[in-house]
Amino acid sequence: MKSKETREENLEQVADEATADETVDNSAASDEQPDVEGLLAQLAEQRERAARAQAEFENAKKRNQAQQALALARASERVITALIPALDDLDFAIAHAKETGSDMLDGMQAIHAKLMAVCNAESVQVIDPAGQPFDHDTAQAVQMVEDATVPDQTVTQVLQKGYVMSVGTAGSDSVRVLRPAMVIVSTNPGA
16 A cells, blocks of 8 residues: 555655746746837836936037028128228218219219129118108117108118118028217107
8 A cells, every 4th residue: 555655645745846837937938028118118217217317318419500691690790890990981981982073983882782792691770860750779870960851760861871681590680780870860849
């Protein structure tokens, strides 16, 4: 009988070992198989980080482009502002040449046209508000004159032209006054 009992014990022992081996195999298999949900969560987090990094890069790129455009506009502004007195002198010389009938009038007008083409290429416009209502943003009144023939607060004479420059990137242009026009403005006591 001992052999039967021994055999049964042996069978139970083999069965227990097999069960233990299966448990070890299952736990080993579960150790080898990563947690899918955890990995998907990590993947989603990494994708979100990558999307944020891409957005930050694009924003920095746009800021850099805007700063470069502004720096270029400021450099152009300084050059044009330095040329304005020369343009004034050229305007006076042309006016004088017209009065005296000088041979140099055509040459001076050609030079003036070339300088104004450069100004236009840099988005610079002349402010010449003669006959228009006074605008304190683009003109400076240096004298008030009573004149019943024109409406009140009308520019009757431009003593010195002004200049404005469009500054900005596409879609966000703003106008900077490089120099306001110096003008004489009417007052109309009857109005």
